[in-house]
Amino acid sequence: MSLLHLERVTRAVRLPDDTILPILHDVSLSVSSGERVSIVGRSGSGKSTLLNILGLLDNPTTGTLHFDGQDVSRLSQRRRDRLRGNNVGFVFQQFNLLEGRTALENVLMPLMYSHGREFWRRTRIATEMLERVGLGHRLASLPGSLSGGEQQRVAIARALVRRPRLILADEPTGALDLETGNSVMALMDEIVHEDGAALVTITHDSAIAARSDRHFRLDHGVLTSETLVPVAAASALPAAPAGTAAPLNPATPAGTAAPLNPTTPEATA
Template identity: 55%
Template sequence: MTRPDVKVAGAAPPTTPAVEVTGVSKRFKIRGKPDPITVLDDIRLTVPSGGIASIVGLSGAGKSTLLNILGLLDQPDDGSISVFGTNATALPERGRASLRGKTIGFVFQQLNLLSGRTALQQVAVPLLYEGGRALRERRRLAEEALTRVGLQDRLHSKVSELSGGEQQRVAIARALIRDPRLILADEPTGALDPVTADQVMDLLFRTAREDGRALILVTHDLSLARRADTVHTLDGGRLTAS
């Protein structure tokens, strides 16, 4: 699903890493405690363009905090993050938002689907914030995205009419509609039964590999994590290769 009207920031060459994290730390102030809590400590991570990396860790280890920083939704207290060759931490908020919108797609366990809307309407939502051809052709592009995830017969079904696995596939289609080169997935199968979870992850991995997209998967499931090219463990604020 290539969209020539959506230009990727920087036009980085293929050898440029999708993500390069250097010395990233994050601290939070806790009420009643004099010193802030260090959640992430000197994180270093490189994911090549088209590479698939997984991050595992116990609940509360800081996985979602790290993913928010990787997705440019939050800023680190120390260190830097480069996305396809652009130093994102040096950009103003508007610049980070632009880079995020052009390069990153998100798939979360909490799907954030809009009740009362059809699968087609859900997937088209990200294009409402674009202009030009993408906005005019959002219906066709949404249909193409849903067809890619096997939901061509469920275009006009509302959320309440979809199974858990179908809802997750809608979320994947929504993440792909802007043709991102990087997908971030935060426990995308946590609410699914094992069989459906395997089907959804087969789809996500296949889509990433066929299209040459980088994928960073956060999960507590080690067997799922091992399907990635590289596996990293987050523990005590530190990230290590497994």
């Protein structure tokens, strides 16, 4: 059974002049545990809206969204919040670390919304998570004193600290240079794989997209599957079965994978 399943989802918003603006058209998507999926699209193609829906922050106008077999649109706001807190981790382009809070406090934050053992042992859990992303020595550092790559690693630690089953990465390397971006992605791939979570990356960088097992393209609210695999990443199986993806994509050891790939049409995006 798939972890996340969108069936003919549409989303439309009502504009102030009472016209209806459709944003997503008939989107169907299935993501299984351990799978890495990328979605590329230009600005204005509906990526945010899709992210909202995938992250259980918004309900589709029509169509259904199942998370772990549960019909999310039937859940109350409160249960959706809880489901999201327990199962979804976000990594943002602008990191979105909380200002004035140390790295540790930032990673603690999602645990504040947990309960039981996870809540009462939160400091130890958060410390271990930061150690895993190689920031065990920067626990008390404020975001302002961390480099971009370190900030994104804190953000990854924060996204993964509750061991979510789905990671949503929204342009995770958009604010990083190429090399840092690649090392951050490698780290995220590794941890996501170790934890067996599904990773959905929204990006317009084809090199980042190439790290995924399956590729989608969002254009004017229409989601299409792309079977084309970048040449340089061809050694990775184009349609790897769920959960079998290599921990470290052999084709991209240090970010050399097709930064400009002539065969991928989305490279222009």
